[in-house]
Amino acid sequence: MNTFFTNRKELKINDIKFLEGKLKNIKNVESLRDFHFQTYSDSKHINKDMFELLLKIFSGSSINILETGSAAHGTKSSVLFASYVKIFGGKFDTVDTNPEIKSYYSFLESNNIRFHTEDSINYINNLEDDIINGLDLIYLDSFDLDIDNPDPSQEHGLNEFLLLDKKLKKGAILSIDDTPISYKLFGNSKINKFDFIPGKGRLVLNYLDKNPNQYEILYHNYSVVLKKL
Numbered sequence: 001m002n003t004f005f006t007n008r009k010e011l012k013i014n015d016i017k018f019l020e021g022k023l024k025n026i027k028n029v030e031s032l033r034d035f036h037f038q039t040y041s042d043s044k045h046i047n048k049d050m051f052e053l054l055l056k057i058f059s060g061s062s063i064n065i066l067e068t069g070s071a072a073h074g075t076k077s078s079v080l081f082a083s084y085v086k087i088f089g090g091k092f093d094t095v096d097t098n099p100e101i102k103s104y105y106s107f108l109e110s111n112n113i114r115f116h117t118e119d120s121i122n123y124i125n126n127l128e129d130d131i132i133n134g135l136d137l138i139y140l141d142s143f144d145l146d147i148d149n150p151d152p153s154q155e156h157g158l159n160e161f162l163l164l165d166k167k168l169k170k171g172a173i174l175s176i177d178d179t180p181i182s183y184k185l186f187g188n189s190k191i192n193k194f195d196f197i198p199g200k201g202r203l204v205l206n207y208l209d210k211n212p213n214q215y216e217i218l219y220h221n222y223s224v225v226l227k228k229l
Helices: 003-023 029-039 048-058 077-088 099-108 120-125 129-133 151-165 202-210
Strands: 063-068 090-096 113-117 137-140 173-176 215-220 224-228
Touching: 003 077, 029 048, 029 077, 048 077, 048 173, 048 215, 048 224, 063 077, 063 120, 077 090, 077 099, 077 113, 077 137, 090 120, 099 113, 120 151, 137 151, 151 173, 151 202
Parallel strands: 063 090, 063 137, 090 113, 137 173
Antiparallel strands: 173 224, 215 224
C-alpha cells in the first residue's frame, strides 16, 4: 500500500478543518495560488506557472472542471481544483483507477466535487454530450509517462482527447501534463533515444499539426495548455 495514504489517513479531520478555515479567507485566485503552493505543493514546482495561467484565465468565475488522473502527489492538482470550486463555484470531477485516492480525499467531496474510481477512457466515453460541452477546463494527467516506453501513455492521452474534442465548446481550455517542449526538462541524466520528444500529449500535438486551426497553444513548457477555437 502506498505509504503516502497510510501515513496521512489520521490527519483527515485536521485537514478538513485546516482547509475550510483557510479557504474562507481566500478572495482571489492569487491568494489561492499562494496558499496552495505554499501548503500542499512546492513553490518551485515545474508546473506552477501552468496552474497560475489556468487560474488567471478563469479569474474566480464559476467553472466546470474535469481531471483525469487524480493528483495525490506533485502539484496536488485535485486539491487545487476542489479548493477553486469550493471558493468560486462550479463543478469538479476527477477520475483515477486507484481507489485509495478517492478514499483519502473523501473529505473534499460534496454535491459538486466528486472523485471517481474508473479508467478515464471508460469514464469519458460514458459522459453525456451536454456534460462534455459544459466543461470549461479539462486537465489530462492519467497514465504515467515512461520516457523509455512512451507509446502507452501517449496513445491513452490521444484517446482521451479524441473522445472529448468534437464535443467541447469554443473557448474550452484543455491542459495536458508531462508534455515537455524540450527533452532537457526530463533532466540531464536522461538520453533521448527517439526522434521526437515523448509526452502524454505528444500524439495530441501531432494530431493538431495535421488538423490546424482547431486549438490555440496558450502555453507550452513541461505541460501544454490548449484553447478550443
